[in-house]
Amino acid sequence: MQQKEGEYMIILDYKDARPIYEQIVEKFKLLILKGILQKDEQMPSVRSLAVELAINPNTIQKAYMELERQGYIYTVKGRGNFVAENENLLDERREELKMRMFILYKEGKELGMTKADFIDCLRGFEE
Amino acid sequence: MQQKEGEYMIILDYKDARPIYEQIVEKFKLLILKGILQKDEQMPSVRSLAVELAINPNTIQKAYMELERQGYIYTVKGRGNFVAENENLLDERREELKMRMFILYKEGKELGMTKADFIDCLRGFEE
Amino acid sequence: MQQKEGEYMIILDYKDARPIYEQIVEKFKLLILKGILQKDEQMPSVRSLAVELAINPNTIQKAYMELERQGYIYTVKGRGNFVAENENLLDERREELKMRMFILYKEGKELGMTKADFIDCLRGFEE
Amino acid sequence: MQQKEGEYMIILDYKDARPIYEQIVEKFKLLILKGILQKDEQMPSVRSLAVELAINPNTIQKAYMELERQGYIYTVKGRGNFVAENENLLDERREELKMRMFILYKEGKELGMTKADFIDCLRGFEE
DNA sequence: GTGGTCTAGACCACA
């Protein structure tokens, strides 16, 4: 069997509690941020992806709307969806992640952990 | 009007995306872990808390069920709900938090962050 | 026939080229900005409004999602949709309108109109 | 390579929400109203413009139909499209623009703005 | 009862 060009593995996890459209959003965000999908590259069409994943086109629609809202793609009616500029997005994502780490840090302090405990924990992670 | 004993401010945030019962679970977990609610102390009754928070008793019921499932409280039929032993719980929570930090760490690596970036970020947090 | 309480006339115009959900969004934005719907007041439920307007609940859903995205309402799962704080919204709308007037102004200059022409035109409008 | 005569920069913005044919109509309307394209001058052929803009000839066709409908150009079968008389068009456009300003004005009044607010706003624009 | 998600499928404008 041939590996079709542009087949970048979106795999759905039906055991995941999150809605399907959210999983799709998440997968594409990573593909875009990692540069696997590049600026102005065309996204798979709503219909073709729906067929490929064996789900309803409306669900893809919803995912793409969310991706557009978050600035990851832009839509050209009658033409398709395309990857947006993503330089700033990477920075935004890193900032967001730091915010989430700060929330975790505050939670940890509520549980009596010190900053040193956190750094030790981090050091213990695989490189 | 009297200030009732055991009034420890559970404040709901309706603008929070999380379900209400989850917020209640979270609040009580902290109250218990921080020792504000102590071993074998009685929890407010489902009904009284429902009135106090102006929400459906089913919601409190669901929160208490979840707290019991996670080992934070125990139920005595006909008597009420009581705070469980919480020595191990604190450790469990810390472990859980470390797991969540590990997930964050892996996400960050996907975005090109290094371990050093994380440690720098942590160092920047208020003591 | 009785005028039911809370019946605030959302009338759809099927001849309008804009999609129905957009019309609904627009109507509610005005009701909120004008203070007819007040902070924390409950919006009609997705289903009841769908029945009242004789359209599909999904369409209301979409309208409410958009209103939430724009900060006009907030959603509490299982409880309903509620009007958000709207102090800032009024200012934002006015700013947006000024921007649109600026675009119009630039268009007019392309057509050879002067600032005085514009002011004269404005003066001619009913008070 | 030669610089072809009649190359007057139609630039499409794919991120613009409006359909492409509408953008083309708009661009040509301005070129005609400003006199860059003059009475009886020949418009670029549907095919050549389609090639130049790398879009579907149907789209150009649709734009030209719309321009003809609005009286900006006329078609001679077998010969091509030509710029129409445009004296009246300029006035029509100005009238249309005043109408749009009136709509804006009414919207502003709904938001509590007065005529004086509008005039102040206008005065603030660059000359 | 309330909103959230999803399906199956229709019809439309635009390219």
Add this chain to the structure above:
DNA sequence: GTGGTCTAGACCACA
């Protein structure tokens, strides 16, 4: 072919 809107209706979690 491509996305956008809408319907009719199902099933779910939450209150």
